[in-house]
Amino acid sequence: MKIQEIREIIKLVDGSSIDEFSYEFEGVKVKMKKNGSGQIQQTSTSTDQAPQAQKTVETNAPAPAKEPQVETLVSSEGLEVSTDNNTDYHKILSPMVGTFYESPSPDEAPYVQVGTKVSADHVVCIVEAMKLFNEIEAEVDGEIAEILVKDGQLVEYGQPLFLVKAN
Template sequence: MDIKEIQSLIKFVAKSGASEVKLEMEDVKITIKTGSSKTETTIVQAAPVASVPQAMPAPAPVAAAPASAPAETASNDAAEDTSKYITIKSPIIGTFYRKPSPDKPNFVEVGSEIKTGDTVCIIEAMKLFNEIESEVSGKIVKILADDSSPVEFDQPLFLVDPS
């Protein structure tokens, strides 16, 4: 594993929102810990062994970056109107669901009051259903994703009025 692959891995982990990742291969052990604004990397490497090509998950952020660029330019016009709102964004890639099951009511609607820690939606990723909790308190102003639709990492899902 060369330095460019390690740097790509660090950037990928930082963007994913994971707090700690450990990677162990035959000749390399890597631990990446991310904090509020600091990334710490520990690399322990044993004696060199004949190199074998390794599959890297690094292309994923490259594919996600161009997809989010057009969304940013389209939202620049609306940014003036929504600047007072807080955006709840998707922490993972997956399928967005507004309710816990088809026969249950939605977690939140436009106008719903939410508190920090309230579940606002579910995102299914690799057959796991992840409850997404609000990190802010306020009132839901707009729901930006359609039910049962795919969402990207860091895609805006809700606008919240904190007042």
């Protein structure tokens, strides 16, 4: 992993509402955690080198505005949403790692809300990755049943973004 990639991840985490981020790929582990003062502590460990080799970088950033606590609906184990185990729900998944945006710009209305009727080619959100804004489509005809992420949140590849009650 290159230092520029780590810096880009730090910027994404800093600009998002997540408090903790961890990533592991080919023996390299990166873990970032925001503390109460808005600082990001980043620890990178490579298992190819010495087992105890660690590097810590601290970045000063303004403390994020306090938002009401919202229960996390998605975990690394899977989806934790009460859908009454109904198989009529289709998950719209993130096709990439990036930042989720619910509207085309901050001063415009969201693409969809809970209850919005969508068609397969209806744009439901944008995922921004490396300065590219990628429109995400509904993939199925139906109605938005649940929005699983918040505007500005960092999302992972394959992470569920919406539940759609398919027609």
